Amino acid sequence: MYKRLTAWTRYTLWLVCTVFLLPVLAGDWLPLKIDQLHDPDNPALGLLQNPGDALSRLPADNAGNEVDWIRALENGYIRPRSELHGDKQVEILDSDILMNKTGSIPRVRFPHKPHTQWLDCENCHEKLFKSQAGATPITMGKILEGEYCGVCHGAVAFPLTECNRCHSVPWEDEASVQAGVP
Amino acid sequence: MMSLLISVLVPYGPGLAEYADVVLNRESDKAGVRPVIFPHWFHRVRYQCRVCHSELGFEMRAGANLVTMQDITDGQFCGACHDGEIAWSTENCDLCHSALPGTAAGIRGGHETLGPGNW
Structure with a gap:
């Protein structure tokens, strides 16, 4: 042949x-x-x-560096220092923000925890995001242009091709909860 | 042989670079040295983002930092580590100035979107 x-x-x-x-x-x-x-x-x-x-x-991922950096950090594969000299205890904020203005696609759950494991509060507040939830006019268009979340996501943190990682809370969930359906 | 074949045949361009590699070329080409490649992956294995982007004062946007060799030898920016103690010193030009001549500044690497990758 x-x-x-x-x-x-x-x-x-x-x-x-x-x-x-x-x-x-x-x-x-x-x-x-x-x-x-x-x-x-x-x-x-x-x-x-x-x-x-x-x-x-390092733990595998399917986008960006193809490394799951959060698992790499949490499971001790890497121990990146928190300051240049020494290794100060960092302030971890374990609080999620739910963003509702997503139309019909799943809402965004923003987890502070993995972000504060890498970054200081001042890296995002108040320059990129106001501390008050809902006070920052975030749009997907702006993010794709490299503003807001797009300062890191699409440049160094997992890329914007991974929609579901941020848009992770389906609307049906809340409907189910309100209706008392488990 | 495989290297040669890949570099000749794969038409993907700088998209083959590792995600979040940053090319610094404000002065390099003009000064007749190779542009600088800053690999995020290498540094974030060793330091959390906050060290460079909070403690050392790097803005979180490629192109927003005016970094000169003078600053670095004075211990600012890259020079906070690249002092011959924590990391290699500025005498090792070729270790940082390692990009193909003429490479445009900006964030490189696969998986880029239309925004940050094009600054």
């Missing part, structure tokens, strides 16, 4: 397979040498850690 194909068809098949299969074979995290961002001619490149060497050992 394969031998009956013309040389050009065989070449095209080979090319397609190579283009799509090689990145998969090479692993999820490309070595710096071939990431098309680092200069492969840099003589010091070999001294830098490749992403896969560190990230392949």
